[in-house]
Amino acid sequence: MKCFEYTGKEIFAQFGIPVPQGRMVMTAEEAEQVAAEIGKPVVIKSQVLSGKRGKAGGIKFADTPEEAKTAAADVLAMTVQGHPVQRILVEEKLKIESEIYVAITIDGAAKAPVIITSAKGGMDIEEQAEEDIVKVHLDVFLGLQPFLAKDLARRIGLTGNLAKSYADILQKMYNIMVRKDAELVEINPLVISEDQVIAADAKVTIDDSALYRQKDIPFVDEDMTEVEKMAKAAGVGSFVELGGNIAIMANGAGITMGTLDMVQLFGGQPANFMDAGGGTGVEGTAKAIQILLAQNPKVIFINIFGGITRCDDVANALAYVKKNIGIPVPVVVRMVGTNQEEGVRILREVGIEAYREMKEAAQKAVELSKAGEEA
Incomplete structure (x- = not known):
């Protein structure tokens, strides 16, 4: 998690690293007040999780509180490197040697x-x-x-x-x-x-x-996509969007990485990394599937090696989502391990075939993702 500059400086100050006098504010009026408290020329710095803010115009200088108010209003109205400015740091202007x-x-x-x-x-x-x-x-x-x-x-x-x-x-x-x-x-x-x-x-x-x-450090989700925020709020394991069209879920970081590699080996494009973790259960797995659907993929590929995560729980979650919410894209499932036979039976009842071999399942997922594309 990236911290805003003002949070980083608060941490620095706690550990005794010298930082300029200043404070984070969210309005131009507050910026004027802080500048008056500092009593010397100040710098108005946009607080976004992006570099090169100065070149983008997100850093301005002011000699008086009135100028600080005007500069702050200008910066708060900006978008810097694609990030709307919602916070600014007002701090003393240093004489830099x-x-x-x-x-x-x-x-x-x-x-x-x-x-x-x-x-x-x-x-x-x-x-x-x-x-x-x-x-x-x-x-x-x-x-x-x-x-x-x-x-x-x-x-x-x-x-x-x-x-x-x-x-x-x-x-x-x-x-x-x-x-x-x-x-x-x-x-x-x-x-x-x-x-x-x-x-x-x-x-x-x-x-x-x-x-x-690290409970004392405010959580920042500005650098997350909307789907990543959704996954975080739902408590769905580790999730990162990757921009492809094959939505992927597996139960463990190692098997998830292996699944991404296998999909890419056969020419597919993973839409995400999702480690749904162990022992997620039916409700948690159902939430995870809905997160996958939020990416609008062409195919969903679920790779489960049943252990703590039971195959029948995953199958029941898939069946629930398909019956009650709907899954508008093909689903490819590779499923082996704990309660495998029951899981396969449940999936067949809702029209989903399960594979035993990851290679075969990955090839099928890639094939379906390319269906309809020109050769």
């Missing part, structure tokens, strides 16, 4: 946290030459040792108190990553302003699987 980039994230290939930093931060960090970027992987058992933080400060050209402040901030960023279950903690830019090092921006992404123990 230089900009640093620093982030800690997870390198999936290396299976380790990695620090990425550069003395050339700011809006165009993606365009910096490779030699200007410093990357260091961390040992999760050792964490971020003080000597390494100091060495990184040296490698990007910092000395004295600035190097000490940078190293301290880096250590606190790592603490956030560990204690807040973050996948990404990024500051761009980390600015040097009048001999201080301040986080002028904040990007924090929390591991979705750990949200249950």
